[in-house]
Amino acid sequence: EVQLVESGGGLVQPGGSLRLSCAASGFSFSSYAMTWVRQAPGKGLEWVSSVSDTGISAYYADSVKGRFTISRDNSKNTLYLQMNSLRAEDTAIYYCAKGVLAVAGTFVDYWGQGTLVTVSS
Amino acid sequence: EIVLTQSPGTLSLSPGERATLSCRASQSVITYLAWYQQKPGQAPRLLIYDASNRATGIPARFSGSGSGTDFTLTISSLEPEDFAVYYCQQRHYWPLTFGGGTKVEIK
Numbered sequence: 001e002v003q004l005v006e007s008g009g010g011l012v013q014p015g016g017s018l019r020l021s022c023a024a025s026g027f028s029f030s031s032y033a034m035t036w037v038r039q040a041p042g043k044g045l046e047w048v049s050s051v052s053d054t055g056i057s058a059y060y061a062d063s064v065k066g067r068f069t070i071s072r073d074n075s076k077n078t079l080y081l082q083m084n085s086l087r088a089e090d091t092a093i094y095y096c097a098k099g100v101l102a103v104a105g106t107f108v109d110y111w112g113q114g115t116l117v118t119v120s121s
Numbered sequence: 122e123i124v125l126t127q128s129p130g131t132l133s134l135s136p137g138e139r140a141t142l143s144c145r146a147s148q149s150v151i152t153y154l155a156w157y158q159q160k161p162g163q164a165p166r167l168l169i170y171d172a173s174n175r176a177t178g179i180p181a182r183f184s185g186s187g188s189g190t191d192f193t194l195t196i197s198s199l200e201p202e203d204f205a206v207y208y209c210q211q212r213h214y215w216p217l218t219f220g221g222g223t224k225v226e227i228k
Contacts, residue, residue, distance in 0.1 A: 037165075042223075045157070045165065046206050047217040061216050094165055105212050107155040109176055111164035 002026040002110040004096045009115030016119070022079040022096030022112060030054075030074035033099030033106050038092035039114075042077050047090050048094070049081065053102035064090075086119045093117075123211050125220035133228040140196040142223045144209035148187045153213040156194045159222075160205045169186055169194065170209075190192055199225070 008020040022034070036048040049070040051058045057069050069082040079096055092114050097108035124147040136139055144154065152172035157165040167176040169185035172192060182197040196203055204227050209220040 044222045045159075045210075045219040047210070047219060050217065052173065059215055059217075099172060100167075105215070106218065107170045107212055109167045109168060109170075111166070113164055 002098060002104055003093065004110060004112035006096050006112045006115035010120075011118045011120065013121050014087060017082070017084045018086065018117060019113060020081040020083065020094055020096075024077045024079065024096075024098070027089075027098065027110075029072075029077040031102060032068075033102055033104045034072060034079045035097045035099060035106075035108050036070060036103075037095045037097055037108070037111075038081075038090075038116045038117075039095070040089075040092040040101055042099060046092070046104070050099070050104040050106075051079070052104040053099075054071060057104045061110055062064065083117070086117075088119050091119050122216060123150060123214050123218050125209050125211060125218055127207075127209060127220035129223060131219075131226060133226050134197050134199055135228045136201055138199050139192075140199055140203070140225055142194040142196075142207055142225075144187075144192040144194070146190045146192070146211060148214070150213035152188050153211055154187070154192050155210045155212070156183075156186075156212065156228045157208045158203075158205050159208065165208065183195050196208040196225075198219045 035050040067085045093114040095114045096112040098110040099106040156169040159165040
């Protein structure tokens with residue numbers, strides 16, 4: 001059974017940093033792209049970032065480019081999202097999701113339950 | 122950036138009725154379009170990928186069609202568990218984008 005468990009969310013002040021983690025199990029982690037998607041309270045889905053199976057290729061939404069960094073450790077079956085210079089508009093539930101394919105530009109077929117990030121003073 | 126416009130915003134239907142949801146792209150995305158279902162307090166679930174392929178475990182009452190800029194998700198006969206919000210997503214261009222969603226509610 002595919003499982004994705006996010007952690008690392010919480011309350012942070014504007015300008016602060018957080019690192020989200022996503023522990024994956026139940027599939028060959030190193031064979032699939034991985035993605036972060038966020039959802040602000042009461043709003044729709046927003047794609048944040050994707051990384052290819054090897055971690056070589058990474059892509060970002062314009063809203064987070066230069067502030068967020070996606071990475072993965074295939075030896076630990078773990079996906080990360082380093083978030084710096086956080087803003088109030090980054091407040092959202094952050095979902096980790098497994099790609100259908102190995103390439104970063106893929107849809108996602110399994111999702112974690114999400115971790116809430118709140119940026120507020 | 123590809124803008125995906127979903128319509129209607131809300132669809133009020135009764136169980137057993139047919140639901141037709143639309144997703145229009147600002148440029149052609151060929152068939153690189155997916156549909157997701159999200160229920161309150163839950164993560165989204167992939168229903169359809171590449172416009173018309175049902176994901177694993179998705180019932181046959183869900184079907185997708187379309188290409189280019191116009192896509193449709195059809196639920197042939199609504200079950201009580203189908204009342205939810207539905208999102209489309211394209212993967213043809215960076216950045217990947219989602220539509221704003223269509224809420225299917227009980228009439």
